[in-house]
Amino acid sequence: MPLIDLANPSRFLALASRVLPWLTAATLLAFAFGISQAYLAPDDYQQGATVKIMFLHVPAAWLGMLAWGVMSVAALGTLVWRHPLADVAAKAAAPIGAAFTLMCLVTGSLWGRPMWGTYWVWDARLTSVLVLFLMYLGVIALWRTVDDPARAARVVAVLTLVGAINIPIIKFSVEWWNTLHQPASVLRLGGSTIHPTILVPLIVMVVAFTLLFLTLHLAAMRNEILRRRVRTMQMLQADARA
């Protein structure tokens, strides 16, 4: 199926219905494998068993940023290419991104307490992730405030692109400023500093979480298309009655 065909919501719905069961199965399989690997992973020589929190915290942080990346590409799709599904993709990604960012903040706090002695510190990494979470809430609120989805899409797209500046700030905050948070240990020049016995389960969990994001996003996009159909039909019904 050519990519341009996906611009048609009906074709997209048909494709989503075909793909979603397979994606769900792949997600469940990846999580079964990932969680078993995380369970069997050895303790860290410094952090002990609390390193198991990393198998949730790192994928959640990755998805919190990925979802904003998806929204930023969708924002370009709305403003530049006027793709009919771009704002559907952006709107569907926002609550999912917010949920994963919240998961990152919660698991990070629960990891920080035994390792740093505090749940929270206002350092650059933690604060920039909190800002990301607040931006998600702002975008969700904006979608709900503006009644017309097409008008809301343009306003949200501009805000999303402005907010995208926060993603590199989050990524490089541990290098640019002196923070309590550890520096990059997975994606860094010179390779990962994590031992393979912990790195492999982490990568499997990242894959599982990414599949979960794709599944939820596709399902949420399908819902958003249905919501717009309901809205259109309700407006036609109101017109017919007037």
Added chain:
Amino acid sequence: MTMALGPQDLGPHAAFIVLSYAAAIAIVAVLVAWIVLDRRHLTRELGELESQGMTRRSERTGDDKT
């Protein structure tokens, strides 16, 4: 004699690890429930509108189009 730590021994900070996994499961469960319930609600609403004879403009034919 001291026993070696097995992978299932979560050590002195077990509560923080268990709470982290519980929070992650709760957040994912809420997301999945929201999406499933939203779809159920929208499908029902769409069905009700269609049963009242409403169709989208793109589904109308010929003279029906307004």
